[in-house]
Amino acid sequence: MTDRSAVDTIRGYFYQFDYSILKVLQLSNHDESIAVECIEDVDIRTATEVTAVQCKYYAGTEYNHSVIKPAVIFMLSHFKKIRDDGRPLVKYSLRGHYSSGQHKLVMPIDVAFLKQHFLTYSEKKVERRHHDELCLSDTDLTEFLSLLDIDVNAASFEDQFAQVIRELQAAYGCTPFEAEYFYYNNALALTRELSIQPLPANRTITKKEFIDRSDTSGVLFNEWFVRRKGEKVLFAALRKEYFSTLNQSPFERFFLIEVDHATFVRSDLKDVLHTLARKWSKTTKRDGNSSFCPYVYVHGLPADELVVLKKELATEEFGFIDGYDFLGADFSVKSIAKQATHDNGIKLKVLNSIADLAATVSAITKTRVVYQFHLGTSYFDPANKAVKHVQIQLQKITDIKAII
Template identity: 45%
Template structure:
């Protein structure tokens, strides 16, 4: 498969995911639900009706009747099962976007057009009449047509996504960045996980459960969202949203960084500490309110942390960690000492996660917490007055592109 074909395939998947997201957001009642990959790509269940939706995206392909003929025949097979009392009645909806050729489809649909263009086909030089094989009469086809909606003028990918982001902004009363990077990102993950369930009963989700699942103000580094944005663009957006300031305010900033303790390089971690210190410290004589950041490394062993501190000390990089002498207890006052030109403190290392709450309570300055995690957040803060950003990441070096 060429790169172009692969890209087209991925966009097709996104379009189907997006259609599921939009249909969930459009549901009128909180307890209405959809089934992903049920009878069709999406099944919608409300108090009023059941609808089975087939969704296709062919942005570079001309519309031809053959493209939608097979899905329509499958819908007709389901209709026959309903007629025989073996399935529940539904409405059928075929939704698609095509480059051109939409004028070939004459609407409203007639039974003769249905027979000729969609139900009659050839295989191995033999002509088949699908309605005859199903023993359906003209009156059955007329009834089927009343339950069938064809829309081959669907929105293109960008316009479809724009509608979703607008709905998310309204639903969560949030900014465009939050709608895209938090809620849409989470929505993609939820829909993707549901779509891969083997049991159809596990591919059902209500609007209420969907909204609860995606209502997380933390950024996932989900593989599908990374494909959607592109890794470089995603990292750039994060830096622009959270870490680009013309004038860095003298806040108390906490950088919480989870490492893979079995697969990380101390040299990379040390470089990241230097990078954070250089960007988020100011202890010059001219700074009226000098400051430096706190760093907590999650999952690092006690011995590895000691070796990291030894490296910093050997390189004459001044830090404090709240311990004033060997055998001393942790002192929140000691670690909260103001960094300045005289003491040359460039970083404050938090040894244990339990110390974070103590330090946060001790300092009276404006505080910002940036938590970087690998699988799930590990620090919770129930304080609406403190900015707390949680971001999933892949590689330590990626953080230098964000921070």
């Protein structure tokens, strides 16, 4: 597969996932549902009917009848089987986005057109007529056509995605940024998860369940979302939204960093700490009473490794405090909250434990912002709605530098 065709294939997957998300959000009743990868790419189940939809993205392809012929043949076979079984009929929908050629298909089509362009084909130089093989009359085919809808002018990749974001905004009452980087991320992961379930029953979800399970309180780096956006674009958007250094206010900022001990590299963590101190401290003489520096808590770091880290920072004359004034002293919020200034050289405030972190966030009365970077599930809740809490799931701690 060439690079170009690989990109088109991936965009095709996203196009189908986005369509599934769009359709479940557009259901009028919260108890109505969609089923992913069952009869077709997505089956839409309302209180009164089922519609099986095949949704394809052919941005680099001209429309020809042969492109959708296999899908029409499959749908007709399904129509014949469920009718013979005495089961309720379903509706069928074919949606496709093409680069050109849409004029070749004018809807609605009649039985003669259906037979000639979609049901007749050659196999090993022998003409085959699928409708005859199924023993279907013109009356049967007319009934099938009443259930079939074909749209070769489906929305573009970009237009459909924009519509998904608008539906997410409406569902969650959120901003465009939150819809894309919070809720779409989860919706995409959920749709992908549904599509690979082995049992059809597990690939079905109601609108209410979909909305509930796609709810999130933080930015999640789902692998499919990262693949779609690209790391550079994703990191740049997060930096613009949360970490712009223009007109920094002297808030109390807490940076929570989770590390995986199995892959931990001390120099990487130190690099992140230096970056935080450089970008999020203002301690020059002219800053005066407005000077400040960030708090840092490292989650998942063993106590002995934390001691080694602080020893190295001290040896390098990197100014920090940790809220313990002398050997054997208890943790002091007053001590850790000491203002960082040019004269005392404090560049960072290191919190040794979740308990120290919680006590500090709770006791400080200035404007507080907690930035929690986590590898898996969230590990801290400030339990105070006055504290802004930004949660960002990481794949590796070095990503923090690219974000902040």
